[in-house]
Amino acid sequence: MNNAQLNELKTRYVASGAASPATQFAERAENALIWDADGNRIIDFAGGIGVLNIGHRHPKVVQAVKDQLDKVMHTCQTVMPYEGYVKVAEKLSQLTPVRGHGKVMLANSGAEALENAVKVARAATGRDNVICFTGGYHGRTFMTMAMNGKVAPYATDFGSMPGNVFRAPYPVPYHGVSEEDALNGLKMTLKTDANPRDTAAVVLEPVLGEGGFYAASPSFLKAVREICDEHGMLMIVDEVQSGFGRTGKLFAIEHSGVEPDIITMAKSMADGMPISAVVGTDKVMDASGGNSLGGTYTGSPVSCAATLAVLEVFEEEKILEKSQALGDKLGERFAKWQQDLACVDNVRHLGAMAAFDVVSDKTKHTPDAELTGALCKKAREKGLILLSCGLYGNTIRFLMPVTIEDEVLEEGLDIVEACLKELTQA
Template sequence: MNNAQLNELKQRYVASGAASPATQFADRAENALIWDADGNRIIDFAGGIGVLNIGHRHPKVVQAVKDQLDKVMHTCQTVMPYEGYVKVAEKLSQVTPVRGHGKVMLANSGAEALENAVKVARAATGRDNVICFTGGYHGRTFMTMAMNGKVAPYATDFGSMPGNVFRAPYPVPSEGVSDEDALRGLKMALKTDANPKDTAAIVLEPVLGEGGFHAASPGFLKAVRELCDEHGMLMIVDEVQSGFGRTGKLFAIEHSGVEPDIITMAKSMADGMPISAVVGTDKVMDASGGNSLGGTYTGSPVSCAAVLAVLEVFEEEQILDKSLALGDRLGERFTQWEQAFDCVANGRHLGAMAAFDLVTADGSPDADLAGALCKKAREKGLILLSCGLWGNTIRFLMPVTIEDEVLEEGLAIIEECLKEVVGSQAAATA
């Protein structure tokens, strides 16, 4: 079927809230390229929203999945366990920087991992409250919608949210929130809203994902760790988007040297196969009763095979080094654009987790310009995503394995689009 036929089916049968606004449909993909149902070639700077750090259909992952399909597709690991689940648990325990010996539970999605992390924290502490941060994004289930630090579009139409979730400011110096401001706000939340003795955990992303790719400083993360230790609260770090090599470390928290009690992960851990994990200190992870964690599809044998293959690729292909190099190249290009375009500001990157902001003449966030840039890029064959609390951030999540010539082609499209949308905007206001 072609794009037009598929769009007609989408309009008729897919719920509006779940339907993509895109009018092109993926037919096949390889590394950083997608071909749509009409045969058009598209450069992918989104990576399935950070799922494809080692590219579409990495050959080693594809082969591992095919091999697993010849063995076992499903048993439900709580009914009949299998080697893949325990091997993934072993590997994640070895590479995840939690305090002490790590234990693991597998789930299906990032949101499910966060839900279970909160369950575990409540069981381990006997407390209810959870503190999260402005700009944070943790998922679309009810608990994670309550935890998100941004209402629209995630929770706008869905009524009241679960209670015992409180909010503190995330440190974003470019938006006027210093580390000191954020830490003061966190301590104030513990004074005015969430009594420490009733607070199970502080949950934060070491680099905001949907919130704009702002990285918390090592100093702030260490202060949160110390505050948790002072009050017997757990520190939960959400690495769903920042994990598995995006920042030049396997996990972004490693840049700080801080060891959380629990880390959640998903997205690029299986190169597109659905799986997530909660990794925590053994005593914390063992706090809840037997059969209290899990689900029918959690830790699918096929997805586990993909995770093990991904970890092998990281070792064999120096993915972390490639992430750092890609981030440096993006940072250099952002600097050039900031000099060439008044609307480009605050270029930033931690490894290949990179972004810049689009602003008006007075420095205010320009979400309309961000939308226009992404739209123009799509018309020219490039998938580009915006994000941020104000919707004015352009984020880069292309595969770390992207070929040099494809990267340069995509960056050239962005530069061309910037010239066009800025020119159009200037003409409209003349």
């Protein structure tokens, strides 16, 4: 079927809230390229929203999935366990920088991982409250919608959210929230809203994802760790988007040297297969009773096989080094745009987790969401998938595969530059 025929089916049968606004349908893909149902070639700077750090259909992952399909597809690991689950748990325990010996539970999505992290924290502390941050994004289930630091479009139409979730400001100096402001805000939340003795955990992203790719400083993360320790609260770090090599480390928290009690992960850990994980200190993870964690499909054999293959690729192909090198290339190109173009400001990257803001006034840091949307639309017309994000809808984020070929990278960046010039110099 072609794009037009598929769009007709989408309009008739797919719920509006779940339907993509895109009018092209993926037919096949390889590394950083997608071909649509009409045969058009498209450069992918989105990576399935950070899922494809080692590219579409990495051969080693594809082979691991095919091999697993010849063995076992599903048993439900709580009914009949299998090697893949415990091997993934072993690897993640060895690689994830939580305090002490790590234990692992696997789930299906980032939101599920966050839900279970809160369950574990409440069981381990006997407390209810959870403190999250402005701009944070943790998922689309009810608990994670309550935890999100942004209302639209995630929670706009869905009524009351679960209680015992409180908010503190995330440090974004560019928008007037200093590190000191953020720490004072957290302390005030603990004084006015969330009594520390009733607070199970502080949950934060070391680099905001949907919130705009703003990285918290190592000093801020260390201060949060100290506040948690002072009050006996757990520190939960959400690495769903920033994890698995996006920042030049396996996990972004490693840039700070801070060891959380729990880390959640998903997205790029299986190169497109659905899986997530909660990794935490053993005493914390063992706090809830038998059969209290899990689900029918959690840690499926096929997804576990893909995860183990991804970890091998990271080692064999030096993905972390490639991520850092890609980030340096992006940072250099962005800096030139910021110098030459009046609309590009606040360029930034931590490894290959890179972004810039689109503004109408650099002096006042005035967001220009309209131009941002026009940029993404024009880029798509020229054969490039580009994503925006941020509280003000004016951040352009870059999530192309770390394995992207140099010539494809340059072609895509040239499209971005051409679009910016066309839109602002017309």
